[in-house]
Amino acid sequence: MKMANSDKAQVLAEALPYLQKYNHKVVVVKYGGNAMVNEELKEAVMSDIVLLSLVGIRIVLVHGGGPEITETLAALGKESRFVNGLRYTDEETVRVVQMVLAGKTNKDLVGLLQKNNGRALGLCGIDGKMIKVKKVNADVGYVGEVTGVETKLINDALDMGYIPVIATLGCDEDGTVYNINADAAAARIAAELHAESLILLTDIRGLLTDKNDESTLIFSVNASGVPALIRQGIIQGGMIPKVDCCVEAVRRGVRQANIIDGRVPHSILIELLTDEGMGTMFLG
Numbered sequence: 001m002k003m004a005n006s007d008k009a010q011v012l013a014e015a016l017p018y019l020q021k022y023n024h025k026v027v028v029v030k031y032g033g034n035a036m037v038n039e040e041l042k043e044a045v046m047s048d049i050v051l052l053s054l055v056g057i058r059i060v061l062v063h064g065g066g067p068e069i070t071e072t073l074a075a076l077g078k079e080s081r082f083v084n085g086l087r088y089t090d091e092e093t094v095r096v097v098q099m100v101l102a103g104k105t106n107k108d109l110v111g112l113l114q115k116n117n118g119r120a121l122g123l124c125g126i127d128g129k130m131i132k133v134k135k136v137n138a139d140v141g142y143v144g145e146v147t148g149v150e151t152k153l154i155n156d157a158l159d160m161g162y163i164p165v166i167a168t169l170g171c172d173e174d175g176t177v178y179n180i181n182a183d184a185a186a187a188r189i190a191a192e193l194h195a196e197s198l199i200l201l202t203d204i205r206g207l208l209t210d211k212n213d214e215s216t217l218i219f220s221v222n223a224s225g226v227p228a229l230i231r232q233g234i235i236q237g238g239m240i241p242k243v244d245c246c247v248e249a250v251r252r253g254v255r256q257a258n259i260i261d262g263r264v265p266h267s268i269l270i271e272l273l274t275d276e277g278m279g280t281m282f283l284g
Contacts, residue, residue, distance in 0.1 A: 144178030
C-alpha cells in the first residue's frame with residue numbers, strides 16, 4: 001500500500017529530534033548474524049548506513065564473518081571447532097580468518113556501501129595496530145582479548161567523510177595476528193570513540209521475559225540489573241557475552257547500547273529515528 005504524503009511528512013517530522021540528537025555523534029554498528037547472509041537484508045542495512053552518514057551521523061561499521069569463515073574452512077577440508085563459544089583458531093585457521101574477514105567480507109561490504117552511493121573505507125584491526133590484543137588462552141589458539149584501541153585511523157576516516165568498515169582482527173605487541181570476538185571489539189571501539197550509541201544486530205528481537213513470547217520484550221535495562229536477569233534465566237547461553245559487551249560499553253562511557261533484530265528490514269533506522277525504537281536498550 002502506497003504511503004500518503006501526509007504520512008511521509010509525519011515520519012520525517014518524528015525523525016527530526018533524533019537526527020538532531022545524533023548529528024555529528026558517533027554510532028557504532030556491529031554487523032553480523034542473519035542480516036549478513038540474507039542479500040535483501042544486507043542491502044537494507046547498507047542503504048540505512050549510507051542514509052545515516054549522509055544526514056551527518058558518524059557511522060562506524062564493525063563486522064565479523066563467522067558463516068563465511070566456516071564455509072571457507074569447509075571448502076579447504078577443515079572442520080570448525082568451538083570452545084566455550086569461541087572459534088578454535090590454529091595457525092592455518094587464523095590465516096583463513098584474515099583472508100576472509102580483511103579480504104572478501106570487508107571489501108564486499110565496502111562495495112555494497114559504495115553501490116548505495118556511500119563513501120566507505122575498509123580497515124581491519126591490524127592496520128596501524130588499531131586493535132591491540134593479548135592471547136585469551138592456549139585452549140582456543142590465536143584468539144585475542146582486546147586490550148586497547150588506537151582510534152586515529154577511524155577518526156581520520158570519519159573526518160574525511162568516509163564510513164569506516166572494520167574487520168575484527170587484532171595484533172599483539174609482537175605483531176602476531178589474532179581473531180577477535182566481533183561484539184567485544186565493537187564494544188571497545190565504541191567506548192574509545194566516546195560513541196553516542198552501540199548497536200548490535202542479532203537474530204532475536206531482544207531480551208524477552210518469556211523466550212517463547214516476543215510480546216514480552218524488555219525495552220530497557222540498567223547495567224546494574226543484568227546480574228539479576230542472569231539469575232532469573234532471562235539472559236542465558238549465547239546472549240550472556242552479547243549483554244556483557246553492552247554493559248562494558250555503557251560502563252566505559254557509551255551513552256546507550258542496543259541489541260536489535262537484524263532480521264527486520266531497516267531495523268537500524270527504526271531504532272535510531274523513531275519514538276518506539278527496537279530491541280533492548282542498555283544504560284549505564
